[in-house]
Amino acid sequence: MSLYEGLxxxxxxxxxxxxxxxxxxxxxxxxxxxxxxxxxxxxQELNESFRRFLETMRSNEAVAEAADIAVxxxxxxxxxxxxxxxxxxxxxxxxxxxxxxxxxxGEAILGGIQLLELRKEAYKKKGxxxxxxxxxxxxxxxxxxxxxxxxxxxxxxxxxxxxxxQKLVVFPVGVGDDVEFSQLGRLxxxxxxxxxxxxDKLDSFxxxxxASSTQVVVKDEQVIPDLFGTPGKxxxxxxxxxxxxxxxxxxxxxxxxxxxxxEETGGAAAAVQPEPYVxxxxxxxxxx
Amino acid sequence: xxxxxxxxxxxxxxxVLDFSAPLNxxxxxxxxxxxxxxxxxxxxxxxxxxxxxLEITAAADDVDQRSLAVRLQQxxxxxxxQQRFFLFKGVYGAREIVRKLGTGSDxxxxxxxxxxxxxxxxxxxxxxxxxxxxxVGPDGRLTAxxxxxxxxxxxxxxxxxxxxxxxxxxxxxxxxxxxDAREGAAVITxxxxxxxxxxxxxxxxxxxxxxxxxxxxxxxxxxxxKIYHRGMLNMLRLMKLKRMEEMxxxxxxxxxxxxxxxxxxxxxxxxxxxxxxVSGRDLASVCVSPDKVQRLYPNWRRRDLVRLCxxxxxxxxxxxxxxxxxxxxxxxxxxxxxxxxxxxxxxxSAQVADIPCPVGYADYTPPEMQEVEFSxxxxxxxxxxWAVAVLVFKILFFGLHPFQRVGGGETIExxxxxxxxxxxxxxxxxxxxxxxxxxxxxxxYMPLPMRRLFRSIFVQGRRASLTEMLGMLRMYAKVxxxxxxxxxxxxxxDTEGP
Numbered sequence: 111m112s113l114y115e116g117l118x119x120x121x122x123x124x125x126x127x128x129x130x131x132x133x134x135x136x137x138x139x140x141x142x143x144x145x146x147x148x149x150x151x152x153x154q155e156l157n158e159s160f161r162r163f164l165e166t167m168r169s170n171e172a173v174a175e176a177a178d179i180a181v182x183x184x185x186x187x188x189x190x191x192x193x194x195x196x197x198x199x200x201x202x203x204x205x206x207x208x209x210x211x212x213x214x215x216g217e218a219i220l221g222g223i224q225l226l227e228l229r230k231e232a233y234k235k236k237g238x239x240x241x242x243x244x245x246x247x248x249x250x251x252x253x254x255x256x257x258x259x260x261x262x263x264x265x266x267x268x269x270x271x272x273x274x275x276q277k278l279v280v281f282p283v284g285v286g287d288d289v290e291f292s293q294l295g296r297l298x299x300x301x302x303x304x305x306x307x308x309x310d311k312l313d314s315f316x317x318x319x320x321a322s323s324t325q326v327v328v329k330d331e332q333v334i335p336d337l338f339g340t341p342g343k344x345x346x347x348x349x350x351x352x353x354x355x356x357x358x359x360x361x362x363x364x365x366x367x368x369x370x371x372x373e374e375t376g377g378a379a380a381a382v383q384p385e386p387y388v389x390x391x392x393x394x395x396x397x398x
Numbered sequence: 399x400x401x402x403x404x405x406x407x408x409x410x411x412x413x414v415l416d417f418s419a420p421l422n423x424x425x426x427x428x429x430x431x432x433x434x435x436x437x438x439x440x441x442x443x444x445x446x447x448x449x450x451x452l453e454i455t456a457a458a459d460d461v462d463q464r465s466l467a468v469r470l471q472q473x474x475x476x477x478x479x480q481q482r483f484f485l486f487k488g489v490y491g492a493r494e495i496v497r498k499l500g501t502g503s504d505x506x507x508x509x510x511x512x513x514x515x516x517x518x519x520x521x522x523x524x525x526x527x528x529x530x531x532x533x534v535g536p537d538g539r540l541t542a543x544x545x546x547x548x549x550x551x552x553x554x555x556x557x558x559x560x561x562x563x564x565x566x567x568x569x570x571x572x573x574x575x576x577x578d579a580r581e582g583a584a585v586i587t588x589x590x591x592x593x594x595x596x597x598x599x600x601x602x603x604x605x606x607x608x609x610x611x612x613x614x615x616x617x618x619x620x621x622x623x624k625i626y627h628r629g630m631l632n633m634l635r636l637m638k639l640k641r642m643e644e645m646x647x648x649x650x651x652x653x654x655x656x657x658x659x660x661x662x663x664x665x666x667x668x669x670x671x672x673x674x675x676v677s678g679r680d681l682a683s684v685c686v687s688p689d690k691v692q693r694l695y696p697n698w699r700r701r702d703l704v705r706l707c708x709x710x711x712x713x714x715x716x717x718x719x720x721x722x723x724x725x726x727x728x729x730x731x732x733x734x735x736x737x738x739x740x741x742x743x744x745x746x747s748a749q750v751a752d753i754p755c756p757v758g759y760a761d762y763t764p765p766e767m768q769e770v771e772f773s774x775x776x777x778x779x780x781x782x783x784w785a786v787a788v789l790v791f792k793i794l795f796f797g798l799h800p801f802q803r804v805g806g807g808e809t810i811e812x813x814x815x816x817x818x819x820x821x822x823x824x825x826x827x828x829x830x831x832x833x834x835x836x837x838x839x840x841x842x843y844m845p846l847p848m849r850r851l852f853r854s855i856f857v858q859g860r861r862a863s864l865t866e867m868l869g870m871l872r873m874y875a876k877v878x879x880x881x882x883x884x885x886x887x888x889x890x891x892d893t894e895g896p
Contacts, residue, residue: 122834122835123687123689124687124688124689124834124835124836124837125686125687125797125835126685126686126687126792126795126796126797126798126799126802127686127687127797171683172683175686175687175690234804234805234806235804235805235834236804236833236834236835237802237803237804237805237806237820237831237832237833237834238833238834239802239806239810390569390570390571390633391569391571391572391573391632391633391636393573393667396573396636396667396668397573397660397665397666397667397668398586398588398590398660398665398666
């Protein structure tokens with residue numbers, strides 16, 4: 111892709127923390143000018159939701175330390191709005207619709223993947239550790255354009271391969287009720303259902319992203335669960351709001367696993383509750 | 399038939415006295431020993447760590463321990479006057495002493511606590527050992543478990559000191575209590591004193607922590623109560639908490655489980671425990687990057703990081719002297735207050751006697767322990783030493799793991815297995831594997847002995863004793879205070895790349 115020649119790896123901040131690189135591919139094609147149920151153009155809802163999302167991420171200490179963000183927009187062509195940069199160094203983001211443009215969905219996805227690959231290489235060269243990268247693809251339509259289907263096929267193939275190798279986590283998000291999203295629906299081999307909502311409900315999706323990123327970054331697993339399989343000490347410490355840890359977790363390398371993507375957005379994975387029982391313990395020995 | 403210790407000692411000319419012995423002895427026998435030593439004719443030697451252990455104990459909360467420190471200083475003076483006192487200067491740990499003296503001579507007797515670095519080294523020395531052994535047992539009394547010359551003389555010693563995980567901790571089950579843990583609820587301690595829970599401070603996977611009104615000495619020290627979640631109080635935790643309550647460890651900067659708490663009912667069911675409260679930031683949220691440390695503590699220089707390490711290690715050493723191994727140490731379990739003073743948290747999972755610490759963290763698990771199931775195997779002073787070295791490195795390098803390197807593996811466990819320590823020896827200037835971001839400069843500005851120590855631990859696999867690391871850090875702090883390294887006291891040197 112000549113678009114990406116000379117692309118640099120983005121900016122870095124020195125930190126011992128394991129990075130979480132997230133690339134957003136956002137649809138700014140002509141159709142995004144259309145309004146949602148409350149009469150607001152989708153692009154405006156997207157801009158505002160995204161802004162709120164970035165704010166929330168930045169206010170979460172652990173995530174603000176670890177997240178690296180890039181943004182690509184697509185409409186007619188694919189454009190890099192923001193190259194990979196630590197989230198607390200990102201300037202204000204606002205995207206404009208490119209009127210009368212088509213949706214080069216496949217090209218955008220491939221562009222995002224390339225950007226993430228470049229970033230990973232840079233991390234390795236610098237000796238920085240990172241979690242499996244995330245690719246968030248947000249569109250309100252089907253791929254359009256002369257090479258659209260070819261590009262989409264290539265994108266799907268690449269994504270499936272990377273998912274199988276545990277090297278990428280994809281969040282395909284379909285915005286709006288009017289389209290089938292049959293192509294977007296092919297994108298991830300791991301998700302059985304697409305994430306779908308209209309643009310005015312994007313906040314719930316972004317909240318889910320925020321919660322998931324917190325889980326990944328702060329996952330503070332013990333190397334071995336204790337004898338009874340009760341969950342280990344978890345992220346939220348016993349001391350107020352400090353939830354951060356730079357320390358990598360379990361020997362099963364589960365820090366590289368993506369969070370479970372729920373079928374409906376907003377559903378957080380339920381915490382495992384220990385099975386209570388008194389079996390072998392003589393109560394009288396321990397009561398007073 | 400094992401002889402009484404007074405008779406046993408008469409077989410020997412020299413005694414090596416480890417600090418763990420007098421500290422853990424019951425007072426009557428301790429007094430007897432401390433009177434006997436100056437009165438007799440033995441040469442008394444102590445490891446290099448003795449002086450550090452003295453200083454650490456002199457700062458204890460317990461007045462008996464503080465007087466013991468004074469008493470031991472007096473003993474030293476008494477023996478020096480008679481020219482019968484020797485300090486193994488620079489030899490901090492037990493290993494060298496046990497291996498050189500212990501195998502060479504049968505005129506020397508080692509005196510130590512049954513759970514101590516000394517005990518561990520004697521076990522490792524095995525049948526080669528010829529020295530006499532006088533061990534302080536779990537009851538605080540001296541015993542001579544390896545008396546006699548028989549081929550199996552070490553069997554008695556192993557029975558006493560080669561601990562295995564207490565099988566009772568495997569018992570399934572948890573004690574359940576109907577208790578709604580919230581502000582205003584009441585709990586009781588073992589003597590039925592009532593405590594009211596205050597505001598909840600936080601919640602974790604194990605339980606919730608609340609402020610409370612416990613103030614036994616009227617000193618106004620804030621205590622907190624940890625109430626375990628339902629089903630969490632299994633046999634291992636119960637046994638451990640009970641032991642911890644009995645041990646009554648009290649030291650500034652250690653949040654020890656002091657008292658168990660129960661439901662306020664005729665038959666009180668265990669719920670959790672009381673400990674000193676502390677407020678501040680945990681080190682995992684501080685040691686994240688140089689910029690963050692600078693922002694949080696703008697007055698800090700490198701010496702403050704070094705002092706932080708010293709304070710923390712002193713507390714670890716205090717616990718080690720009683721046979722308590724932390725096991726699950728990590729930056730997150732150290733909380734630093736506004737003044738920069740650290741406290742050790744989450745001590746309730748520490749290893750006490752033969753009750754294991756069932757958890758561990760990848761960053762702090764040495765390669766030979768990566769496959770170990772922690773609830774089935776006891777930690778050693780050896781493995782603890784590796785973890786401490788990682789912790790010190792992380793504090794000095796803003797959270798960076800010593801084995802993190804350019805071109806490293808997917809996980810830190812892989813890096814630890816690879817065992818490539820990317821910081822070069824002096825003279826050899828290859829910094830190509832050091833992670834980007836100016837970390838190489840921290841290494842360059844470190845005093846040579848400090849660098850050598852890290853390399854001996856991470857490259858040569860030597861397990862330096864905690865007191866040796868303490869000694870080295872104290873030297874580092876002094877060097878910085880005296881300004882002996884130009885620019886050396888900077889928190890960070892702002893250069894991109896090595």
